[in-house]
Amino acid sequence: MSVVEVEGLRYEYPGGEAALDDVSFSIEEGERVALLGPNGAGKTTLVLSLLGVLMPAAGTVRVLGETMDEEHAFDLRRHLGLVFQDPNDQLFMPTVRDDVAFGPANYGVSGEELEAAVDRALARVSATHLAKRAPHHLSGGERRRVAIAGVLAMDPAALIMDEPSSGLDPAGMREITDLLLDLPQTLVLVTHHLDLAERLCDRALVLDSGRLVHDGPLVDVLSNGAFLIEHRLA
Amino acid sequence: MAHRAWYAARDAVSVSQLHTHTLYVHGHSPAHRLPSHVKVAALLVFLLGVVSTPREAFWAFGAHAAVLAVAARTAQLTAPFMVRRMLVEVPFVLFAAFLPFLGPDPRIEVLGISLSQEGLWGAWSILARATLGTGAAVLLAATTEVPDILTGLSRLRVPAVLVAIAGFMVRYLDVLADELGRMRTAAAVRGFRQRGRGALRALASVAGSLFIRAYERGERIHAAMVVRGYRGVMPQPFASPAVAADWSRGLALPLVGVTVAVLAVLL
Numbered sequence: 001m002s003v004v005e006v007e008g009l010r011y012e013y014p015g016g017e018a019a020l021d022d023v024s025f026s027i028e029e030g031e032r033v034a035l036l037g038p039n040g041a042g043k044t045t046l047v048l049s050l051l052g053v054l055m056p057a058a059g060t061v062r063v064l065g066e067t068m069d070e071e072h073a074f075d076l077r078r079h080l081g082l083v084f085q086d087p088n089d090q091l092f093m094p095t096v097r098d099d100v101a102f103g104p105a106n107y108g109v110s111g112e113e114l115e116a117a118v119d120r121a122l123a124r125v126s127a128t129h130l131a132k133r134a135p136h137h138l139s140g141g142e143r144r145r146v147a148i149a150g151v152l153a154m155d156p157a158a159l160i161m162d163e164p165s166s167g168l169d170p171a172g173m174r175e176i177t178d179l180l181l182d183l184p185q186t187l188v189l190v191t192h193h194l195d196l197a198e199r200l201c202d203r204a205l206v207l208d209s210g211r212l213v214h215d216g217p218l219v220d221v222l223s224n225g226a227f228l229i230e231h232r233l234a
Numbered sequence: 235m236a237h238r239a240w241y242a243a244r245d246a247v248s249v250s251q252l253h254t255h256t257l258y259v260h261g262h263s264p265a266h267r268l269p270s271h272v273k274v275a276a277l278l279v280f281l282l283g284v285v286s287t288p289r290e291a292f293w294a295f296g297a298h299a300a301v302l303a304v305a306a307r308t309a310q311l312t313a314p315f316m317v318r319r320m321l322v323e324v325p326f327v328l329f330a331a332f333l334p335f336l337g338p339d340p341r342i343e344v345l346g347i348s349l350s351q352e353g354l355w356g357a358w359s360i361l362a363r364a365t366l367g368t369g370a371a372v373l374l375a376a377t378t379e380v381p382d383i384l385t386g387l388s389r390l391r392v393p394a395v396l397v398a399i400a401g402f403m404v405r406y407l408d409v410l411a412d413e414l415g416r417m418r419t420a421a422a423v424r425g426f427r428q429r430g431r432g433a434l435r436a437l438a439s440v441a442g443s444l445f446i447r448a449y450e451r452g453e454r455i456h457a458a459m460v461v462r463g464y465r466g467v468m469p470q471p472f473a474s475p476a477v478a479a480d481w482s483r484g485l486a487l488p489l490v491g492v493t494v495a496v497l498a499v500l501l
Contacts, residue, residue, distance in 0.1 A: 053460055077461055077463070078463060082458075088406075088409050089458050092402065092455050092458070094401055098471055102469060103463055106463030106469055136405065
């Protein structure tokens with residue numbers, strides 16, 4: 001079954017200008033897809049539409065076969081774990097443990113089940129020892145890992161990573177790359193870094209000015225110099 | 235078992251890294267272990283006792299101070315430590331020092347200086363109550379970490395929205411301070427000096443852009459909450475209830491303070 005299916009998606013800014021126009025694609029379970037495109041191409045808008053935070057002017061988004069609308073947004077978005085570019089935006093609870101528990105607790109998980117979910121998620125990103133710490137006392141790499149644990153605790157079908165390399169030193173970046181390679185979930189990687197995309201993904205979606213200009217093997221993008229320059233990817 | 239592993243992991247990292255604010259003093263005293271909402275309630279009860287004690291009852295203030303000293307002792311905090319932390323009250327009580335000079339008649343002569351009797355009483359009253367109150371607050375802050383104080387507030391039925399706002403404030407104060415710091419550096423490297431009318435205008439625009447950045451961050455944080463299932467109610471993931479023994483332990487000393495206040499009013 002498709003994890004995400006997008007058909008004829010259009011999103012308009014308040015002025016009526018299209019941020020996304022006629023975007024269609026689907027992502028199957030276990031796929032690793034890079035979402036590429038220059039600044040302002042509509043990547044973040046697309047991601048927020050997938051999660052039903054933004055509602056499209058036209059077209060549909062389906063998550064695990066269910067149509068995303070106001071009514072189902074709450075139930076459906078738990079299947080897509082979005083990790084934000086700046087972990088500071090995502091780690092808002094007083095301690096790491098509380099933060100990782102935030103998602104599952106919102107979906108009614110409590111008691112021992114909640115503790116188990118939190119422990120499992122923290123162990124998955126090797127951050128068990130950070131449980132009692134306050135988010136603002138963590139290093140960049142630690143914050144990123146904890147932010148990933150926060151969505152893993154919700155047991156999502158897919159992870160959507162928005163520029164996971166930002167703010168990381170090379171060692172931190174290697175840790176995150178290794179971790180992402182190791183996770184079994186379907187992966188959508190939003191990035192400007194072609195080398196990171198190459199390590200993690202085999203398929204690429206390229207957005208430019210709100211339109212999908214490529215959907216296919218990532219190699220085809222990487223090996224086409226003219227295409228890279230035309231769409232400001234290199 | 236899990237707890238032991240947790241303590242081992244916790245001791246492996248340096249203690250200063252662990253603690254969420256500078257006022258907290260690491261320890262395992264009975265006062266540290268008490269559930270946070272019991273401590274917050276105890277602070278409130280003690281303060282009520284202090285403020286309702288008539289200012290003429292010197293002995294009662296002595297008794298309050300003794301209660302505070304016992305509590306500090308229980309928390310394994312030393313007198314020099316308490317005094318140092320309590321200095322924070324100085325700017326706030328400074329104006330009390332003027333009252334004896336500015337207060338209304340009748341006046342009395344002390345060492346050849348004419349002082350207002352009413353002003354002296356006012357100064358004493360402010361100083362005594364503020365000192366006891368500050369001491370009690372220092373005690374709470376030294377034995378309870380900020381996240382626990384927040385949990386304590388919400389367990390005491392403080393509206394969730396207020397607790398959430400306080401929590402966000404604590405969480406993002408550092409982030410905003412960092413942003414302000416970077417903006418100041420950016421201004422300084424382009425030759426900005428904090429002088430003159432131009433400086434004022436530059437500072438105003440820094441304040442403005444800091445506000446806009448904070449607002450935008452607020453929007454991003456809200457989006458991050460929504461995608462993890464936030465629907466307007468903050469979850470309380472790991473609240474553990476206090477048992478009766480916690481309440482009696484925590485409220486014993488403050489209730490002594492209230493008894494003292496009642497006696498002082500009646501006698």
